[in-house]
Amino acid sequence: MEPSFYTLAPTFPRIREKVRTYQFLLDPRWSSVFPIGRSLLGRGLYAVRLGNPKRFSLFVGGVHGQEWLTSLLLFRFLDDLFFSIAQNRPLAEIPVKKALDRQGLVVIPALNPDGICIALEGAAGAPGREEQVTELSGGDFSSWQANARGIDLNHNFDAGFALCKQSEREAGIFGPGPGKYGGEAPESEPETRAICRFIRTQPVRQLYAFHSQGEEIYYRYGENTPARSPLIAQVLSLSSGYTLADPTGTASHGGLKDWFIEAFGRPGFTIEIGRGKNPLPISELEPIYARLIEMLLAAILL
8 A cells, every 4th residue: 555645535536646556566367457448638547457357346436526535445445455364364354366367357436537536626627618608607616527528427327307307497406516416317428328238348347436424335226136235235334334334315326336236237436425514634544545445345246
């Protein structure tokens, strides 16, 4: 683990450099780093793969701009996995390499790098679209969740999209803004299209989308919720102390885990890390990670 990386918020140059450090640790027969696409502003959407490429879980962070602590959490976990494998040591008493040989892991730490940069840097985080994002935010970027077009990625997936739009209208949301507007059509955004394309072409066994905050786990969506999902959710809850719940209001449809469950009938989960007000302070990273390490490992094993 590189302590200095976890003392500052993850601007895109730091995300890109962190991903590059893993390239020096890779065994190409067993792991890889690769892009799944680019953001609206051309920033790379990176994935890190460990273990079995034919059967793996997918972890996704940084879907919402100001929820950037989820990206740091996943990088923190990757650091420990790489160290455990390199030293041939267990992690939380789990033989990591053996576990990943059976079921691999792909991590996309930051699906919305433009939104993260806007949340952290304001209009400067959206080069070429400074005026647009300033107008959409009213000059206040403290609650920015969307991508650089003002589309909330976690409302832009094809799962109950008409219901999602209805909820938006009932909440008085009619166009792009800092968050909660899902666009005019599902998969309208390059970030959404990139992850959907990746999932459609890969053997993703289970999906875990990390958000903040609330210390809750969501695992249900409609009639395609797999029969084994409640048991997995119980294990995740017991290992983390997080509560099993269901999202409400505008968060009830259009999300990544909703689409994954509906489209593929496989287990999908949203993990709402931490408790407080977004953005969660970076000082919360280590306490959250210490609480969730067993759950993160269980998510690979299940």
